[in-house]
Amino acid sequence: MEGIKFNKIGVSFKGSGSYVPDQILTNQKISQKVDTSDEWIKTRTGISERRISGLGCNVTDMGYEAALNAIAMANWDIKTVDLIILATSTPHDLFGSAPSIQHKLGAYNAVAFDLTAACSGFLFALITASQFLKGGSFKRAVVIGADQLSSFVDWNDRRSCILFGDGAGAIAIEATNEFDNVIGFEMKTDGERGSFLNLPFKNDKDSIIDNIDFLRGGFSPIQMNGQEVYKFAVKEVPIILKKLFKTTNYSSERVDWLVLHQANQRILDSVGDKLKIPREKILSNLEKYGNTSAATIPLMIDEAIRNNKIKQHDIIATSGFGAGLSWGAALIKWG
Numbered sequence: 001m002e003g004i005k006f007n008k009i010g011v012s013f014k015g016s017g018s019y020v021p022d023q024i025l026t027n028q029k030i031s032q033k034v035d036t037s038d039e040w041i042k043t044r045t046g047i048s049e050r051r052i053s054g055l056g057c058n059v060t061d062m063g064y065e066a067a068l069n070a071i072a073m074a075n076w077d078i079k080t081v082d083l084i085i086l087a088t089s090t091p092h093d094l095f096g097s098a099p100s101i102q103h104k105l106g107a108y109n110a111v112a113f114d115l116t117a118a119c120s121g122f123l124f125a126l127i128t129a130s131q132f133l134k135g136g137s138f139k140r141a142v143v144i145g146a147d148q149l150s151s152f153v154d155w156n157d158r159r160s161c162i163l164f165g166d167g168a169g170a171i172a173i174e175a176t177n178e179f180d181n182v183i184g185f186e187m188k189t190d191g192e193r194g195s196f197l198n199l200p201f202k203n204d205k206d207s208i209i210d211n212i213d214f215l216r217g218g219f220s221p222i223q224m225n226g227q228e229v230y231k232f233a234v235k236e237v238p239i240i241l242k243k244l245f246k247t248t249n250y251s252s253e254r255v256d257w258l259v260l261h262q263a264n265q266r267i268l269d270s271v272g273d274k275l276k277i278p279r280e281k282i283l284s285n286l287e288k289y290g291n292t293s294a295a296t297i298p299l300m301i302d303e304a305i306r307n308n309k310i311k312q313h314d315i316i317a318t319s320g321f322g323a324g325l326s327w328g329a330a331l332i333k334w335g
């Protein structure tokens with residue numbers, strides 16, 4: 001980064017991409033491992049199956065495929081990409097996986113780094129990248145959301161293991177001085193309620209020599225208070241979206257699509273009801289993929305674009321929410 005290079009004022013959406021691993025884990029198969037049923041999972045969450053990445057398919061691989069698809073849709077020369085932000089809580093390398101994606105893509109002119117904000121990660125990364133573009137530092141950015149929570153789920157805990165799956169999505173955005181299609185955004189964090197959802201460090205004490213202790217690296221499986229996370233989502237997401245509509249002078253009637261973090265169909269429906277957004281405008285694909293954390297929003301947007309649902313100039317209200325606790329919303333116009 002070398003300071004301000006371009007005199008740009010806005011952001012344009014140029015492409016989307018996604019990737020999910022081949023392995024399908026159905027509810028029925030989960031019920032062979034823990035005491036649950038297809039009917040319970042479907043009724044309580046809307047999820048039927050999820051994808052699980054096996055050996056040879058990690059966050060870097062999934063993020064790379066999603067980014068490649070987004071760049072192809074944008075029709076960009078790879079060397080013109082200036083910025084790659086990978087939103088993930090499950091990097092293949094704790095020092096960061098975005099540089100590996102940059103290398104695999106051959107995007108040697110791009111600065112690349114990871115950003116962690118759990119299920120709000122993609123939204124926070126999109127806002128971060130758009131601020132760089134609007135500030136004039138970069139022209140072209142690829143924002144990726146990719147997660148492999150299957151590696152951190154306790155597959156014996158029926159209260160949480162039913163929810164999560166693996167996948168990646170990406171969006172290609174470009175600075176422009178003609179308009180701004182990031183109409184507005186809001187971001188929030190509440191660390192006080194952070195204990196509702198954690199993927200904590202293990203705290204395995206060991207000693208190096210004599211009385212010099214250290215903590216061995218490693219993480220415990222996901223710990224979740226599902227009911228509290230649920231209550232948080234159905235309360236805070238409508239509030240933040242209503243605030244966003246107010247500050248941008250938009251109303252929910254002007255929204256073509258509501259793209260929420262795909263956590264639970266009941267959360268999607270409840271938020272839609274509170275905002276008086278009809279069901280046919282609420283995009284959902286969690287039946288097939290479950291909660292893929294930072295990947296859900298770009299995975300959903302990419303599917304809707306490729307299915308010709310989201311069209312040029314459609315208005316999308318989007319919100320990510322989850323661990324932290326963190327949550328945010330953005331109002332965007334596609335194109």
Ligand code: ACO
Pocket residue numbers: 035036037040041044045118119120158159160162163197224226227229230263264291293321322323
């Ligand atoms: N199968 C069968 N029974 C189950 C299961 C299961 N998989 N899981 C829980 N139960 C039982 C419970 O033991 C309980 O039984 P009891 O009444 O005898 O004690 C009963 O079902 C009801 O349990 P609840 O926890 O009240 O179920 P709820 O309706 O709240 O659904 C769920 C649980 C699906 C986890 C819901 O709370 C939820 O979706 N919460 C949000 C979680 C979420 O989205 N987390 C991710 C956030 S994003 C991120 O940052 C990663």
